[in-house]
Amino acid sequence: MSKVKYYYDSETLSYRKIEAKKSKKFAVVLTFLLGIVVSSFLLLMLYLNIPGIETPKERKYKREITQMKLQYELLDKKMNNVVEVLEDIEQRDNKIYRVFFEANPLTSEQRQSGFGGINRYENLESFENSELIVSTSKKLDVLTKRLAIQSQSLDEIVQLAKNKEALLEAIPAIQPVKNDDLKRTASGYGMRYHPIYKYRKMHNGMDFSAPRGTEVFATGNAKVKKARLTSGFGNLIILDHGFGYETYYAHLKDLNVRRGQTVKRGEIIGTVGNTGVSTGPHLHYEVRKDGRPTNPMNFYHGDLTPEEYDIMFNMSTLENQSLD
Structure with missing residues (x-):
């Protein structure tokens, strides 16, 4: 509790209580608040710059990012396995199926053509892990297109097989008269x-x-x-x-x-x-x-x-x- 101070008033020949001026009170309050703000700012800057100190949210986000990277790496491995299987199907398609049915093989340019025009991945380039995200997205898009091209090729092979069956039934294949002894x-x-x-x-x-x-x-x-x-x-x-x-x-x-x-x-x-x-x-x-x-x-x-x-x-x- 602050001390109460008095002064002697010679006119009234009595002691009067010393009252603090309002401006002084305001200055004290302002100084106190400013001190709190400055102290808080200094403490915040100190907190943010001390290594090893993380907020709960930061720790949560870091765990999510680590998990995301792991999932992208697993996805990339799975896509590589799918690409290997697809390449085997493409080889069989070109060297067996299309040869048997006398169809022209598809070139590597036709099968692995990319996407031209505007940058399709511009919206993914502003993240910290953009390289990983963009690379995986590109690989997935190319894989999807190659699968679509191979699907169309197999549809064509099915139709050629149906035509081949019809051809084998239609093509002239026997003698037009009974000629067992070949003497006719x-x-x-x-x-x-x-x-x-x-x-x-x-x-x-x-x-x-x-x-x-x-x-x-x-x-x-x-x-x-x-x-x-x-x-x-x-x-x-x-x-x-x-x-x-x-x-x-x-x-x-x-x-x-x-x-x-x-x-x-x-x-x-x-x-x-x-x-x-x-x-x-x-x-x-x-x-x-x-x-x-x-x-x-x-x-x-x-x-x-x-x-x-x-x-x-x-x-x-x-x-x-x-x-x-």
Whole structure:
């Protein structure tokens, strides 16, 4: 408790209490408050600059940052494992699947193309651990794009596989007439002496001699493109097998199919005849790829053994006279 001070008033001849002036009181209070502020500031600066002293929040944040770094490192390792698996799939895709289905392999530039244009990671560059975050984000984006490209490639392979199955069913693969002993091979593909025009000309197919009425078979799944009488080929059937393949069956006696009809390999489509420009009952058979005649001998793998193929090939290459 502060002491009470008095002074002697000579006018009143008495002692009066000394009262403190208001300005002085204010100055004292202000000085006290200023001292508190300065002391607090000094203590705060001292606290912040002493190593090893952390607030609970700082310790919490540091633990979270350490955990985040650990999780990013684990994520990076997992992505590296995924990249290894993806690279193996990409190699098999290029060197096995796409080769088997005759598709062009994807280049490394197509598979690993980056992201152009603006900086996609600008918003991640202002953090203390920006390098780690940006690096992981870039790797994840590239991995995601490579997975999308590989997924599209596999979808394409699936479609090619379906087309391959359809191709194997459609492509000409058997002889157009029953020819077990191979003796019905009358004339093959190549330059032959024409029996009517009396000069050598290109014979675009193979002639199979057979009695009138002998069954003629579709050599692959197809749709009937034409089935009618023509001037040179006589009764003619043209089958469209798709994939650029067409087969011609000429000089027929009977036409058992009509235009637009779908037929299966081995189905009877007509019978051997002697119509059109022909010197005797036979079947003139052609295979065309993309509109160009090709040797039918290349398409009997479905019903000939290697030995039978050699015999038939030798017979078809003889320089004899064609029947049309």
